[in-house]
Every structure is written in structure tokens, then in C-alpha cells.
Amino acid sequence: MRLVILTGAGISADSGVDTFRDEGGVWSQVRLEDVATPEAFLHTPDRVHAFYNRRRAQLPNVAPNAAHLALAALERRLREDRHEFVLITQNVDNLHQRAGSDSVFPMHGQLDRALCVHCGGVVALTEDLSTKTACPQCQRQGGMRPNIVWFGEIPHFLDDIAAAIEGADHFVAIGTSGTVYPAAGLVEGARQAGAVTTLINRDPAENDTMFDHIIAGRAAEAVPAWADRLVDSLTERKA
Ligand SMILES: [Zn+2]
Structure with a gap:
């Protein structure tokens, strides 16, 4: 079976854990185009990082x-x-x-993982991500994104x-x-x-x-x- x-x-x-689509959920407070699309990460990565850093920081507080x-x-x-x-x-x-x-x-995807857009590496995350975070695998900066499937992604x-x-x-x-x-x-x-x-x-x-x-x-x-x-x-x- x-x-x-x-x-x-x-x-x-x-x-x-905050839901996204319910009334009062995350998408009624934040515009998803601002934080959950590849375009948002391209144009305003700091805002995207802040949003996911905040959500990741909630994880230890829920069981x-x-x-x-x-x-x-x-x-x-x-x-x-x-x-x-x-x-x-x-x-x-x-x-x-x-x-x-x-x-x-x-x-x-997973909030507690980061994805490097340069080398495709996926690594466990213990701290906040920023545009200065270096990839532990290829050492390049600026390409570390939350390992989250954004709108328009597969x-x-x-x-x-x-x-x-x-x-x-x-x-x-x-x-x-x-x-x-x-x-x-x-x-x-x-x-x-x-x-x-x-x-x-x-x-x-x-x-x-x-x-x-x-x-x-x-x-x-x-x-x-x-x-x-x-x-x-x-x-x-x-x-
Ligand atoms: Zn890398």
C-alpha cells in the first residue's frame, strides 16, 4: 500500500505559523510581487531578504x-x-x-535553506541573508537567495x-x-x-x-x- x-x-x-492566503494572512499585509518573485529579488533584494529573514526568525518560536x-x-x-x-x-x-x-x-522550498544563483548550491541557513552573504561553496557574494519557490518559478x-x-x-x-x-x-x-x-x-x-x-x-x-x-x-x- x-x-x-x-x-x-x-x-x-x-x-x-502565519498563513499566506487566509484573511489576515501574509498576502493581505505584503504585496506578493514585492517579495515573492524573481523580479523583486533582482530589483529590491534587501526588501526580499528582510521579509524572509523575519519569517525564518519565527521558526524557533513555533513547534x-x-x-x-x-x-x-x-x-x-x-x-x-x-x-x-x-x-x-x-x-x-x-x-x-x-x-x-x-x-x-x-x-x-525551505525557509532554512539558501540557494546560490551563481553555482546552484543549496546550503543550510542559520543566520540572516543579505546581499553581502557569500556562498560557502563558490565564495561569491550577492547571489544567495532564500531557497523558496517564487511566483512564476517551477x-x-x-x-x-x-x-x-x-x-x-x-x-x-x-x-x-x-x-x-x-x-x-x-x-x-x-x-x-x-x-x-x-x-x-x-x-x-x-x-x-x-x-x-x-x-x-x-x-x-x-x-x-x-x-x-x-x-x-x-x-x-x-x-
Ligand atoms: Zn555558490
């Missing part, structure tokens, strides 16, 4: 919640029984990794994600509003692959007619309960 999970802002919102922990535990449990588990996230925080999830595809890991979806038996989207493509289209691919599809979300999503099952609720409550039921059903099937 292969379970493929897609998570979005809703799972991190329960940890207190994985019960949903992140339940997914990490589910991954270990399924692996023990030789099932496959793939976690795709649209979130750029590091909460899945800190919860102990092993194989994560952060398709929209998401990361698309080949791995397509391969995972192709063989999915279950596809579960958690805390995602179904508005950002290509993530929002993954459910369609999963359906074509014959997967059973489930949405766990606080509010109705744009694409919720695509799902076989809908569980309404906050991720921190609904995900642990769903994971328990899944493990129970697998245990029953084995008995």
Missing part, C-alpha cells in the same frame, strides 16, 4: 503540533509493515522535518512527486485550500492512478469535489484521529 500525503498552510496554522507528530508516527508505523509513505508539503517551514518525518518533498521535486502519485493507493490532502497549482492538481493525478482520495481541511476547499472523503476539522485534531483509524483498519486487515 502506498499512502501519499499533501500538506498545506492549514497544518502549520495550528502551530501558530510541530499533534498533526505533524501524527504523520511522523504514521510514517514509522507504515514502514514497519513495509507500506510506502510519501509526504509532499507546500509549506516552507521545517515543522514536518522537526516532527521526525523522514521523507519530505518540500515542493515550494516547484521542486516535481519528478519525484509525479512518480509517487502514479503508484498511490491513498491520497490525502491536509490543510490545503486547493487554489495553488500544481499542488491543487495532484488529487486529479491520484484519482487517475486509482487512489482513494481524502481531504482533511477546516474549511471547504476549491477542489473538494475531487475527493472521495472529506473530513472537516482542524488539522491538529482531525489528523491524529484519522491516522489512528487508518492504523486500526490495517491491523484488522492483517488479523
